[in-house]
Amino acid sequence: MATKTPAKTSKARKPGKRAQSKQAIRDRIVKAALTLFQTKGFDTTTTKAIARKAGIAEGTVFNYFRTKEDIALFFFEEEVDHAIAAVRDDLRLRKAPLEEKLFKLVHSQLEFLAPYERFIGAALLHALNPASHLGAFSHRAQQLRHRYLAFVAELIEDSSPRRKNDALSWLVPEAFWIYYLGVLLFWLYDTSKDKQHTLAFLDRSLNVGVSFLQTGRR
Amino acid sequence: MATKTPAKTSKARKPGKRAQSKQAIRDRIVKAALTLFQTKGFDTTTTKAIARKAGIAEGTVFNYFRTKEDIALFFFEEEVDHAIAAVRDDLRLRKAPLEEKLFKLVHSQLEFLAPYERFIGAALLHALNPASHLGAFSHRAQQLRHRYLAFVAELIEDSSPRRKNDALSWLVPEAFWIYYLGVLLFWLYDTSKDKQHTLAFLDRSLNVGVSFLQTGRR
DNA sequence: ACACATTCATGAGTGCACTCATATATTTCA
DNA sequence: TGAAATATATGAGTGCACTCATGAATGTGT
Numbered sequence: 001m002a003t004k005t006p007a008k009t010s011k012a013r014k015p016g017k018r019a020q021s022k023q024a025i026r027d028r029i030v031k032a033a034l035t036l037f038q039t040k041g042f043d044t045t046t047t048k049a050i051a052r053k054a055g056i057a058e059g060t061v062f063n064y065f066r067t068k069e070d071i072a073l074f075f076f077e078e079e080v081d082h083a084i085a086a087v088r089d090d091l092r093l094r095k096a097p098l099e100e101k102l103f104k105l106v107h108s109q110l111e112f113l114a115p116y117e118r119f120i121g122a123a124l125l126h127a128l129n130p131a132s133h134l135g136a137f138s139h140r141a142q143q144l145r146h147r148y149l150a151f152v153a154e155l156i157e158d159s160s161p162r163r164k165n166d167a168l169s170w171l172v173p174e175a176f177w178i179y180y181l182g183v184l185l186f187w188l189y190d191t192s193k194d195k196q197h198t199l200a201f202l203d204r205s206l207n208v209g210v211s212f213l214q215t216g217r218r
Numbered sequence: 219m220a221t222k223t224p225a226k227t228s229k230a231r232k233p234g235k236r237a238q239s240k241q242a243i244r245d246r247i248v249k250a251a252l253t254l255f256q257t258k259g260f261d262t263t264t265t266k267a268i269a270r271k272a273g274i275a276e277g278t279v280f281n282y283f284r285t286k287e288d289i290a291l292f293f294f295e296e297e298v299d300h301a302i303a304a305v306r307d308d309l310r311l312r313k314a315p316l317e318e319k320l321f322k323l324v325h326s327q328l329e330f331l332a333p334y335e336r337f338i339g340a341a342l343l344h345a346l347n348p349a350s351h352l353g354a355f356s357h358r359a360q361q362l363r364h365r366y367l368a369f370v371a372e373l374i375e376d377s378s379p380r381r382k383n384d385a386l387s388w389l390v391p392e393a394f395w396i397y398y399l400g401v402l403l404f405w406l407y408d409t410s411k412d413k414q415h416t417l418a419f420l421d422r423s424l425n426v427g428v429s430f431l432q433t434g435r436r
Numbered sequence: 437a438c439a440c441a442t443t444c445a446t447g448a449g450t451g452c453a454c455t456c457a458t459a460t461a462t463t464t465c466a
Numbered sequence: 467t468g469a470a471a472t473a474t475a476t477g478a479g480t481g482c483a484c485t486c487a488t489g490a491a492t493g494t495g496t
Binding site for chain 2: 481482483484485491492493
């Protein structure tokens with residue numbers, strides 16, 4: 001059946017059929033799940049429905065994700081990685097002031113999330129529990145949050161060096177996290193064209209926040 | 219059958235049989251649940267087992283608590299109320315410095331939690347998610363957290379009046395919350411006699427924290 | 437004391453996330 | 467190329483939290 005002549009020379013050589021479909025199925029699951037989460041909500045979407053929509057058996061879902069929540073988490077991992085990369089790879093930002101970097105960071109996130117606004121709304125409710133169900137991502141969720149905040153801390157550190165031992169410094173990422181959740185809420189309820197109100201709010205509040213941070217610190 | 223002659227005079231009069239057993243059953247459920255949570259863990263304790271231990275049918279559990287998590291939440295509500303009352307009712311504390319009030323608050327909590335150390339450990343893991351499962355208490359949990367932090371804010375406000383509009387003031391309860399979780403962790407792993415290390419840590423850290431708070435603020 | 441209303445206990449039933457033994461497809465190696 | 471080894475798909479099964487129709491117990495008005 002297979003007209004394949006794999007020239008498996010030395011060691012690492014085989015983007016074989018397996019690896020290919022593996023990636024494809026993973027994507028199909030995530031896509032199907034997100035569509036359903038978006039239209040029916042997280043809780044009311046069954047794993048059976050996800051499997052059906054993805055064209056696979058129910059059990060197969062669990063070969064790719066340990067739990068239903070992990071599927072959603074995977075999405076947020078992509079979202080955070082995407083946003084961090086967007087800031088890292090923007091050379092123009094290299095020597096830009098802190099508030100511009102943070103703006104780009106959050107803006108990238110919002111862009112990524114935009115197509116799934118309904119789902120995000122539901123997810124956020126959970127995540128505010130303060131840590132329930134969807135926020136109850138259990139372990140990887142913590143890691144993700146940590147990765148995100150570590151990046152934020154890195155940006156801050158780059159912009160106003162030293163002062164690491166400041167008694168307040170560990171609070172700043174916590175505060176940013178709360179701020180970020182606030183922005184998300186604002187964004188969700190923002191009915192202005194292209195979410196312009198959110199962007200304006202982001203711009204202003206970051207300016208105020210950063211300048212407060214730097215004044216209070218030095 | 220009933221040899222009862224209820225002199226139902228005017229309006230509000232009847233601690234009837236109903237209300238009595240209602241309270242009793244509620245207590246039986248909570249007690250049974252806590253014992254099981256403590257010995258077998260939260261997740262591995264089934265509602266059926268709770269019902270059996272409480273001597274009632276499984277469905278009855280759900281006449282008293284909407285979810286299994288609500289049972290645990292009820293326990294924490296009692297815990298917080300108890301601790302707040304302990305501080306409020308201690309007249310000697312009325313004009314004591316802030317750090318003493320906070321000490322009493324947290325100390326009361328730890329005393330209350332002591333018999334269920336194992337369960338707390340499990341619960342804390344969940345609650346750190348940052349908001350998962352047990353922390354996923356969904357709504358009442360938020361209210362509880364809010365009630366607790368509002369009381370803390372009240373104590374702080376009493377001790378160093380004014381300065382309400384300080385840009386940092388909203389962060390202080392958040393910080394205290396994180397601090398409190400830290401204390402719990404410390405306490406859980408504290409093997410010293412009567413948890414003396416925890417108490418010493420509490421004492422010292424509250425002194426430092428409060429004085430920092432007041433210096434930084436005025 | 438009797439009927440009507442209300443509250444509550446009951447446990448079989450439901451739907452769901454997740455497991456597992458088995459079948460099937462892919463890769464490896466001679 | 468074929469057969470052993472390995473990775474993956476499958477869907478009936480499992481255990482659990484939670485629901486609901488029923489009936490029994492308690493409360494209320496006469």
